[in-house]
Amino acid sequence: xxxxxxxxxxxxxxxxxxxxxxxxxxxxxxxxxxxxxxxxxxxxxxxxxxxxxxxxxx
Amino acid sequence: xxxxxxxxxxxxxxxxxxxxxxxxxxxxxxxxxxxxxxxxxxxxxxxxxxxxxxxxxxxxxxxxxxxxxxxxxxxxxxxxxxxxxxxxxxxxxxxxxxxxxxxxxxxxxxxxxxxxxxxxxxxxxxxxxxxxxxxxxxxxxxxxxxxxxxxxxxxxxxxxxxxxxxxxxxxxxxxxxxxxxxxxxxxxxxxxxxxxxxxxxxxxxxxxxxxxxxxxxxxxxxxxxxxxxxxxxxxxxxxxxxxxxxxxxxxxxxxxxxxxxxxxxxxxxxxxxxxxxxxxxxxxxxxxxxxxxxxxxxxxxxxxxxxxxxxxxxxxxxxx
Numbered sequence: 001x002x003x004x005x006x007x008x009x010x011x012x013x014x015x016x017x018x019x020x021x022x023x024x025x026x027x028x029x030x031x032x033x034x035x036x037x038x039x040x041x042x043x044x045x046x047x048x049x050x051x052x053x054x055x056x057x058x
Numbered sequence: 059x060x061x062x063x064x065x066x067x068x069x070x071x072x073x074x075x076x077x078x079x080x081x082x083x084x085x086x087x088x089x090x091x092x093x094x095x096x097x098x099x100x101x102x103x104x105x106x107x108x109x110x111x112x113x114x115x116x117x118x119x120x121x122x123x124x125x126x127x128x129x130x131x132x133x134x135x136x137x138x139x140x141x142x143x144x145x146x147x148x149x150x151x152x153x154x155x156x157x158x159x160x161x162x163x164x165x166x167x168x169x170x171x172x173x174x175x176x177x178x179x180x181x182x183x184x185x186x187x188x189x190x191x192x193x194x195x196x197x198x199x200x201x202x203x204x205x206x207x208x209x210x211x212x213x214x215x216x217x218x219x220x221x222x223x224x225x226x227x228x229x230x231x232x233x234x235x236x237x238x239x240x241x242x243x244x245x246x247x248x249x250x251x252x253x254x255x256x257x258x259x260x261x262x263x264x265x266x267x268x269x270x271x272x273x274x275x276x277x278x279x280x281x282x283x284x285x286x287x288x289x290x291x292x293x294x295x296x297x298x299x300x301x302x303x304x305x306x307x308x309x310x311x312x313x314x315x316x317x318x319x320x321x322x323x324x325x326x327x328x329x330x331x332x333x334x335x336x337x338x339x340x341x342x343x344x345x346x347x348x349x350x351x352x353x354x355x356x357x358x359x360x361x362x363x364x365x366x367x368x369x370x371x372x373x374x375x376x377x378x
Binding site for chain 2: 040
């Protein structure tokens with residue numbers, strides 16, 4: 001189970017080119033839009049860490 | 059993959075980004091800058107507009123001052139704001155409920171610090187300039203950069219850029235909490251971590267000497283946003299009093315006092331030429347225990363500052 005999950009995450013992260021056998025989501029699926037949107041939001045949420053925060057009053 | 063499939067995926071991703079902006083807008087309603095703008099829009103005419111940055115916010119006690127002077131203070135001082143933001147907020151106040159007078163606190167050489175060029179600086183409480191008047195922000199902070207000009211316009215339009223700190227501050231607080239796990243807790247106050255404010259004391263004794271001499275010998279005007287703010291006040295019939303805020307004992311050591319005093323005398327003269335009074339509170343609080351950090355007084359320090367300010371207030375008003 002963990003091995004399969006690891007393979008799926010490696011595929012999602014671009015570490016492997018071929019999808020695992022159990023990974024049924026096709027490249028043309030609309031669900032990939034959600035994945036890319038969530039990734040963009042996650043990148044934005046954490047990109048502030050390069051800022052020099054001194055005042056944090058809210 | 060067919061173009062249609064790609065278009066659908068891109069549209070869904072874009073929709074998520076739009077939803078993210080909506081979420082930021084909802085969360086940002088509790089930001090101090092937004093609450094301040096709403097409050098200033100409903101400013102009671104005849105109020106005393108208490109203005110400046112966190113040094114004034116920390117030092118001014120509304121109740122004590124109101125009781126001692128009979129004034130109706132409205133505290134508009136916000137942490138991590140600069141003269142461009144002060145200009146924007148003052149203009150909003152003068153155009154809303156006209157205040158009777160304005161009390162403006164400054165620290166160090168802030169009266170002469172020209173705005174820097176960068177769109178990134180408009181974050182945290184400084185997003186108020188993007189909310190009130192991006193054109194003023196552009197005029198003072200993107201004067202020779204088309205990129206900064208465009209980014210200020212874009213940031214003013216997009217909540218995810220304009221109020222990005224609503225989320226970023228939460229992430230930073232989480233990061234700090236995790237970094238403190240298993241360690242003694244880091245001293246902090248309502249503005250941030252105590253140790254961090256040492257970085258904001260930007261002048262060494264050599265700087266005090268150099269800047270004082272330079273300002274006095276050049277006789278140059280105050281920085282652009284403040285010149286504009288004082289002019290606006292004059293045209294609006296708002297009486298202005300400027301306060302040199304209390305300095306932590308370690309910031310102005312004895313060897314620079316003569317330079318500092320000469321600088322304050324020069325500022326007093328320049329302000330008087332514009333019909334503005336200066337109250338020098340630099341030495342009002344000499345005990346370190348009355349400070350939260352190297353910039354901000356604590357509650358006891360605020361009581362001391364406000365009581366002294368109230369004592370000076372009628373005298374200062376009578377003798378411009």
